[in-house]
Amino acid sequence: MEANMPKRKEPGKSLRIKVISMGNAEVGKSCIIKRYCEKRFVSKYLATIGIDYGVTKVQVRDREIKVNIFDMAGHPFFYEVRNEFYKDTQGVMLVYDVGQKDSFDALDAWLAEMKQELGPHGNMDNIIFVVCANKIDCTKHRCIDESEGRLWAESKGFLYFETSAQTGEGINEMFQG
Numbered sequence: 001m002e003a004n005m006p007k008r009k010e011p012g013k014s015l016r017i018k019v020i021s022m023g024n025a026e027v028g029k030s031c032i033i034k035r036y037c038e039k040r041f042v043s044k045y046l047a048t049i050g051i052d053y054g055v056t057k058v059q060v061r062d063r064e065i066k067v068n069i070f071d072m073a074g075h076p077f078f079y080e081v082r083n084e085f086y087k088d089t090q091g092v093m094l095v096y097d098v099g100q101k102d103s104f105d106a107l108d109a110w111l112a113e114m115k116q117e118l119g120p121h122g123n124m125d126n127i128i129f130v131v132c133a134n135k136i137d138c139t140k141h142r143c144i145d146e147s148e149g150r151l152w153a154e155s156k157g158f159l160y161f162e163t164s165a166q167t168g169e170g171i172n173e174m175f176q177g
Contacts, residue, residue, distance in 0.1 A: 016066045020085055022110040023095035024103040025074035028134040031165035032095065033071050036175050041166050058176070067175070086117040093174075094158070095132040096149075099141035104149065107131070111156075129158040130174060137164040 021029040030052055034042055037054035052071035057064055072082045094110060096103040115124060131153035133144065146162060153160035163170035 015063060016068060017090045018088055019067060019069045019091035020089050021071050021093040021095055023074055024106050027095045027097040027103045028165045029095045030071050033069050035165045035168055035171050083117045086114050089127055091128045093130050093132050095134050097135045098133050098144050099135055099138050101143050104144045131158050131160045132174060133162045136162045137167050
């Protein structure tokens with residue numbers, strides 16, 4: 001995701017990019033961010049209250065970039081908090097749980113919410129979107145297969161990755177792809 005980000009440089013400051021995570025509650029957004037930023041997995045579920053935040057530094061070519069990842073709570077109750085974070089976003093992770101059909105079906109609603117909050121002049125064309133099919137380690141419960149997820153992502157012009165926050169599979173590839 002970082003390699004495709006637009007370059008914004010302010011004099012005297014390191015380059016920063018803003019990434020947000022969107023998706024239903026309990027799809028693993030926080031775990032993906034913790035796995036990437038802190039290289040760890042938290043097995044106990046703790047619902048995100050409003051917004052959580054992760055930051056990491058990456059090298060892209062010979063430039064250091066600070067990646068600010070805003071983990072947006074998936075519960076509808078937190079809509080009023082989420083709506084403040086859509087503006088000035090350069091990257092979006094749309095996350096669903098491969099074992100929860102409703103989380104996959106909700107991706108269109110997440111996109112609609114973002115579009116609504118950006119308003120009629122909000123441009124989503126300059127934002128890199130990544131669809132993240134998470135929890136691929138739970139093969140017994142899988143109900144959305146890779147081809148269905150990939151087809152949905154590609155139909156929108158989005159990147160697609162299969163991940164497991166628990167094992168770490170696909171996490172670095174998603175962020176660095």
